Amino acid sequence: MQINSRTERESMQNKAIVQLGDGDFASADTIYKKTGITHGCVRVVLPDGMPSWLAVGQEAVEAVLSSKQLVRNALEADPAIRPYLSLAGDFPLSEHILFADGDDHSRMKAVLNPSFTRGSVEKLRPWMNDFVDGLIDAFIESGETDFIQTIALPLPIAVISKILGVPEEDQSVFEAKASVITGVGNGQDQSDIQQAGEWFFEFSGKMLDQRMKKPEDDLMSVMAQAVKEGSLTDLEARSNAFLFLSAGYETTVNLLANGLSALLQNKEQLDYAISNKDEESTSLLVEELLRFDSPVSAITYRFAKEATSICGANIAPGEHVAIALPTANYDEKIFTCPAHLDTTRSPNPHMSFGKSIHFCIGAPLARLEGKVALRKTLDRLEDLRLSVDPSELTWINSITVHRLKSLPVTFKPGKVRSSGKTI
Numbered sequence: 524m525q526i527n528s529r530t531e532r533e534s535m536q537n538k539a540i541v542q543l544g545d546g547d548f549a550s551a552d553t554i555y556k557k558t559g560i561t562h563g564c565v566r567v568v569l570p571d572g573m574p575s576w577l578a579v580g581q582e583a584v585e586a587v588l589s590s591k592q593l594v595r596n597a598l599e600a601d602p603a604i605r606p607y608l609s610l611a612g613d614f615p616l617s618e619h620i621l622f623a624d625g626d627d628h629s630r631m632k633a634v635l636n637p638s639f640t641r642g643s644v645e646k647l648r649p650w651m652n653d654f655v656d657g658l659i660d661a662f663i664e665s666g667e668t669d670f671i672q673t674i675a676l677p678l679p680i681a682v683i684s685k686i687l688g689v690p691e692e693d694q695s696v697f698e699a700k701a702s703v704i705t706g707v708g709n710g711q712d713q714s715d716i717q718q719a720g721e722w723f724f725e726f727s728g729k730m731l732d733q734r735m736k737k738p739e740d741d742l743m744s745v746m747a748q749a750v751k752e753g754s755l756t757d758l759e760a761r762s763n764a765f766l767f768l769s770a771g772y773e774t775t776v777n778l779l780a781n782g783l784s785a786l787l788q789n790k791e792q793l794d795y796a797i798s799n800k801d802e803e804s805t806s807l808l809v810e811e812l813l814r815f816d817s818p819v820s821a822i823t824y825r826f827a828k829e830a831t832s833i834c835g836a837n838i839a840p841g842e843h844v845a846i847a848l849p850t851a852n853y854d855e856k857i858f859t860c861p862a863h864l865d866t867t868r869s870p871n872p873h874m875s876f877g878k879s880i881h882f883c884i885g886a887p888l889a890r891l892e893g894k895v896a897l898r899k900t901l902d903r904l905e906d907l908r909l910s911v912d913p914s915e916l917t918w919i920n921s922i923t924v925h926r927l928k929s930l931p932v933t934f935k936p937g938k939v940r941s942s943g944k945t946i
Contacts, residue, residue: 542568543577546920548820551853551861554579561850564836569823570922573607575843576836581874583834584851587844588822588878592831595622595881599826601841608824616720616727619762620884621770622824628880634749635763638686638742641887647682648891654681655899656940663903666936667910669929670900671780678896679775682888683767688730688741697726701769720765727764731757742767767885773924774818775889779896780927782812784916787909787932789864796866797901802894808866809893814852814873815864820925822846822877845922848874904934 547553547570554577558565562580564587569575578587587593597608597617620631637643658677662668680694689697700719734747743764749755755763786793796808825844830837838844851874853861858868876883883889901907909916910931917928 543570545570545922546918548847548922549849549918549920549925551847551849554847554850562854562856563834564838564844567845569607569845571607573604573843575823575845576833576838578833578844578846579850581851581854581857581872584846584848584874585878586833587825587846588874588881590831590833592827592829593825593838593844594624594828595824595826596624596828597622597824597826599828599841600843601826604841604843616723616758616762616765618756618758619766621766621881630754631759631763632884634745634754635742636884638745639884639886639888644888644891647685647888648895650685651678651682651891651895652899654678655896656903659899659903660939663937663939667931667933669931670783671776671927671930674896674900675776675779675783675930678779678892679772682775682892683772686742686888687764687767688734688739688743689768693726697723697768698772701773723765723768724761727761727768728757730764731760771885773926774883774885775892777818777924777926778809778813778889778893780930781816781818781925782809782893782897783900783932784909784913784927784930785812785816785864786866787907788913792864792866793907796897800898800902804866805894805898806890807869807871808897809890810871810873811864811866811868812893812897813875814858814868814871816925817848817852817873817875818925819848819875819923820920821848821922823922903937904932905937906935908933 541557543557547557555561558567558577558579560579562582564576564578564583567575567577578584597605600608620628620635623631655674655678658674662673668674676698680698683689684691684694700722703715703719730743731747731750734741734744735751738744738747746755746760746763750757750760786796796804799805823843823845825846827838827840827842827844829840832838833844852858855861857872876886876889910933916930919926919928
């Protein structure tokens with residue numbers, strides 16, 4: 524039965540077990556304690572007041588991500604909860620692959636996926652290696668740095684800008700706008716989000732117009748050609764550019780910073796990672812860091828287009844389902860000693876990139892950035908350690924991302940590359 528009235532919706536809300544806060548989603552233990560369950564689906568109220576079902580544990584999370592009855596299209600949502608959907612309702616750039624279903628998703632993926640295959644992104648490795656070396660050269664003689672400001676932020680911004688073809692002079696602006704939209708800015712409200720969306724709308728439209736007239740070897744040119752051929756609409760091209768420029772970089776920032784923070788707080792695993800430099804060991808390292816402290820806290824915007832049951836929970840048409848991602852990655856049914864950082868863990872079926880048709884299209888790129896940045900950092904910064912007590916680290920929590928505000932580190936002052944290469 525469709526829940527149409529606000530009264531009925533409020534009645535559903537009153538049945539929720541608990542009101543969840545932004546910071547609750549970063550920790551599996553917190554979710555377990557607040558909901559009272561480790562597996563299944565429960566009614567909750569999200570931090571913004573939106574009533575929702577919450578999937579807890581890997582079985583429930585996988586079921587939600589794989590369900591054909593649950594879709595990303597906000598038009599399927601109960602009208603009573605649409606006001607909560609700042610990025611999936613009237614937001615100007617919501618026509619992207621992340622919110623698409625069925626044939627629309629397949630059509631967009633056919634255009635976008637070739638730019639993000641493992642083979643395509645691997646071509647960036649030499650450039651990426653030199654870029655990170657250049658970043659390290661800028662501070663290696665000082666013996667200290669904020670890892671986020673000097674590596675974790677500039678690398679993903681530069682990478683996605685290179686893929687899309689964003690001019691260097693625009694990169695700092697879109698980083699600031701993206702921070703508002705992804706929820707890591709301070710004090711942003713609906714008007715802030717709307718203004719940032721309008722900036723992206725104009726910016727992406729300008730780039731598309733330029734590539735229509737003069738194509739280059741970048742993704743914006745690919746999308747411009749797709750618009751000409753009718754395989755993408757103009758709004759879909761702008762929306763996907765926005766998706767890659769915002770969420771595409773933000774999650775990689777968190778992979779790098781969260782991952783290095785976890786390593787620096789576990790000397791045994793840090794020493795192992797430093798000593799084992801081969802590609803396989805580095806790949807296992809990145810996968811474990813993705814699992815241990817996922818860049819994404821929760822996955823939202825899934826709506827029941829028809830009645831369905833997930834792990835015994837009866838979900839009505841129009842109801843919203845969110846996913847507590849850390850509970851999937853810390854599931855004791857799946858992982859041995861999940862609270863223990865194990866950089867040799869294999870297999871490692873974490874769900875930090877999602878599942879099914881909405882498995883993250885940028886996963887190969889994020890993995891490569893993680894391998895390059897962390898390998899270079901561990902290889903070149905000798906005696907690397909946190910410069911503050913872990914309790915002093917400040918987290919910027921939101922329902923979607925788990926991000927450190929800063930990551931101050933110290934190391935033995937080193938030398939700039941003898942090659943003299945610049946970036």
